Amino acid sequence: DVVMTQSPLSLPVTLGQPASISCRSSQRLVHRDGNTYLNWIQQRPGQSPRRLVYEISKRDSGVPDRISGSGSGTDFTLKISRVEAEDVGVYYCVQGTQWPHTFGQGTKLEIK
Amino acid sequence: EVQLVESGGGLVQPGGSLRLSCAASGFSFSDRWMSWVRQAPGKGLEWVANIKEDGSEKYYVDSVKGRFTISRDNAKNSLYLQMNSLRAEDTAVYYCVRVDLDYWGQGTLVTVSS
Numbered sequence: 188d189v190v191m192t193q194s195p196l197s198l199p200v201t202l203g204q205p206a207s208i209s210c211r212s213s214q215r216l217v218h219r220d221g222n223t224y225l226n227w228i229q230q231r232p233g234q235s236p237r238r239l240v241y242e243i244s245k246r247d248s249g250v251p252d253r254i255s256g257s258g259s260g261t262d263f264t265l266k267i268s269r270v271e272a273e274d275v276g277v278y279y280c281v282q283g284t285q286w287p288h289t290f291g292q293g294t295k296l297e298i299k
Numbered sequence: 300e301v302q303l304v305e306s307g308g309g310l311v312q313p314g315g316s317l318r319l320s321c322a323a324s325g326f327s328f329s330d331r332w333m334s335w336v337r338q339a340p341g342k343g344l345e346w347v348a349n350i351k352e353d354g355s356e357k358y359y360v361d362s363v364k365g366r367f368t369i370s371r372d373n374a375k376n377s378l379y380l381q382m383n384s385l386r387a388e389d390t391a392v393y394y395c396v397r398v399d400l401d402y403w404g405q406g407t408l409v410t411v412s413s
Contacts, residue, residue, distance in 0.1 A: 283400070
């Protein structure tokens with residue numbers, strides 16, 4: 188199975204400051220169709236998860252442009268340029284390239 | 300508007316069975332792979348099972364193989380998860396999800412306890 192390793196697992200951030208979450212996969216995530224199915228999921232407290240970014244860097248509708256994804260191969264990053272109160276929650280990277288699809292452990296972002 | 304509405308969760312004894320349902324609307328259900336993802340209390344997310352558009356391919360995480368069965372009824376726009384031989388470690392909120400993870404249901408809680 189592909190193991191997804193996130194860091195840090197806890198991320199206290201001051202409002203207005205940037206935040207960055209790293210995700211490393213144990214295998215390359217390029218699918219045979221040429222796409223890399225690496226997504227970022229946000230789960231706010233008490234809510235269902237929500238996809239923010241798909242295929243490494245494509246933002247979902249309604250996701251602010253201060254949130255961005257990047258990376259390639261086995262190393263991926265989610266960046267928030269200026270953290271706002273609504274960003275509090277747990278962030279997961281997840282690969283959909285190889286079955287079983289696997290999630291990272293989650294990174295809890297809180298306001299310092 | 301895409302909607303995924305789960306039902307069927309509840310309290311069940313170890314070794315028991317439960318069938319979850321998911322009613323889908325707002326998109327062409329028969330054109331999409333569908334999935335079940337679960338989250339144990341206070342824990343992270345775990346992908347449980349996938350099913351192809353026509354039901355001809357199914358995939359399961361090892362921990363549920365032989366116990367859970369994913370199925371669908373495209374005429375009813377519905378996804379199902381039949382869960383047998385339930386264990387305490389199956390206690391979780393179960394989410395119905397499009398395989399691309401772009402839409403999630405609100406989840407249904409399954410508690411396995413005596």
